[in-house]
Amino acid sequence: YLAVIVTLPAIALVNSSDETDDLQLCRQGCPDYERLDKSGIPPLVTSAMTKDKAASFCKEYNITDYYLDSCIFDLVTTGDLSFRDAAQAVQRDHWRHDPFGAQKLLQNCSKPPCVWEMTSEAFSNVPSLIT
Secondary structure (H helix, E strand, O other), X not given: OOOOOOOOOHHHHHHOOOOOOOOXXXXXXXXXXXXXXXXXXXXXXXXXXXXXXXXXXXXXXXXXXXXXXXXXXXXXXXXXXXXXXXXXXHHHHHHHHOHHHHHHHOOOOOOOOOOOOOOHHHHOOOOOXXX
């Protein structure tokens, strides 16, 4: 997965207001009528922070794997450290609500030693799926 943010010109949203016209990403190339005119797009500005600095900020919070990638991307593009807090909170939620899935998906660790062992304590705060 990759988290992205896309800013569309207001005119693109106005032109797609028809209920039958879903606004979606083109997976195999877009038709000409859906392409943006590049001449009206301002040049790319510099990053809000370097990738190394963003990685350092994210790793301070022991954010790993997919969440680390997303955190770095968000900090490089915005410089807003609240994205680091959000990435950490989402990763913690993943561990709390799906410890087995998290153990399979999140194998890396920013600050060894990391222990991914499943214990009864790991399940103490997990809500029951059976009512």
